[in-house]
Amino acid sequence: xxxxxxxxxVFALVLTVSAETEYLxxxxxxxxxxxxxxxxxxxxxxxxxxxxYLMFMLFMGADKxxxxxxxxxxxxxxxxGQEYKMPGIKDFRENYRSDRNDMxxxxxxxxxxxxxxxxxxxxxxxxxxxxxxxxxxxxxxxxGEMRALIGFKTKAYFxxxxxxxxxxVIIKVRDKTDPDIWGECEVEIGKTLEKK
Numbered sequence: 001x002x003x004x005x006x007x008x009x010v011f012a013l014v015l016t017v018s019a020e021t022e023y024l025x026x027x028x029x030x031x032x033x034x035x036x037x038x039x040x041x042x043x044x045x046x047x048x049x050x051x052x053y054l055m056f057m058l059f060m061g062a063d064k065x066x067x068x069x070x071x072x073x074x075x076x077x078x079x080x081g082q083e084y085k086m087p088g089i090k091d092f093r094e095n096y097r098s099d100r101n102d103m104x105x106x107x108x109x110x111x112x113x114x115x116x117x118x119x120x121x122x123x124x125x126x127x128x129x130x131x132x133x134x135x136x137x138x139x140x141x142x143x144g145e146m147r148a149l150i151g152f153k154t155k156a157y158f159x160x161x162x163x164x165x166x167x168x169v170i171i172k173v174r175d176k177t178d179p180d181i182w183g184e185c186e187v188e189i190g191k192t193l194e195k196k
Contacts, residue, residue: 021186026110029187030117035066036146036183039117040171043109044102046190049164053092053157055102055131056171059114060144060183061122061151068146071176072130077158078170084158089140092131092157103133103155122151131155143176165190 021031027043041057048054058075062068077084087095114120125144131154132138144152156171163169167189175181 023188023191024114024116026114027191028111028114028117029185030119031183031185032118034183035063035181036068036070036173036175037061037063037119038171038173038183038185039114039119040185040187041106041109041111041114042187042189044106045163045187047105048098048102049160049189051098051102052160053087053096053098054160054163055099055106056156056158056187057106057153058156058171058173059117059119059122059124059151059153060146060173061119061149062146062181064148066147066181068175068181069177070144070146070152070173072142074174074176075130075156076172077156078172079161079163079167082161084161086130086156086158089131093134096157099131099155099157100133100135103136119151122149124151124153126153129154131157163189 021029023029027046028039028041030039039059045054045056072086075086127139128141128144129138132140144154146152168186170184170186172184
């Protein structure tokens with residue numbers, strides 16, 4: 001009986017370890033535990049914690065033989081046990097005027113952390129986004145599709161619940177029809193690489 005209990009504990013620990021998010025540096029995090037592999041660049045959110053909306057750049061791809069369709073309503077942020085959905089594009093544009101500034105800041109930030117992610121092998125669709133800057137040629141979409149090595153990249157905005165350095169949030173995504181096709185990534189606000 002003791003061996004069975006010990007085996008169950010070891011198995012649970014292995015599952016817990018494999019589900020951990022990896023910190024890539026420069027405010028980038030990745031997790032490939034679910035059928036949807038996800039990397040989150042939180043560099044803008046780290047710099048603008050006083051903003052009413054926080055921007056995260058999401059890079060997502062599906063496992064081999066998985067086809068996923070992601071609807072904007074199936075992306076949530078979890079903070080202190082509470083779920084936050086992304087705002088609709090109309091409400092977002094009526095209540096927030098700094099998305100152009102966010103994108104300008106994002107384009108100046110380093111992307112070296114993301115280069116070490118396995119998602120670098122995906123070919124991302126660049127013509128569609130959940131929150132495109134109004135003057136850009138990128139089109140608004142409510143859905144993004146992933147398959148094989150075709151990924152989906154988009155900005156995700158969430159109403160700021162009062163995050164501060166050291167807080168942790170989880171970005172969760174799931175297929176619009178199949179809840180077994182999912183991905184999630186934990187983000188520690190303000191995290192930097194520890195000096196050795």
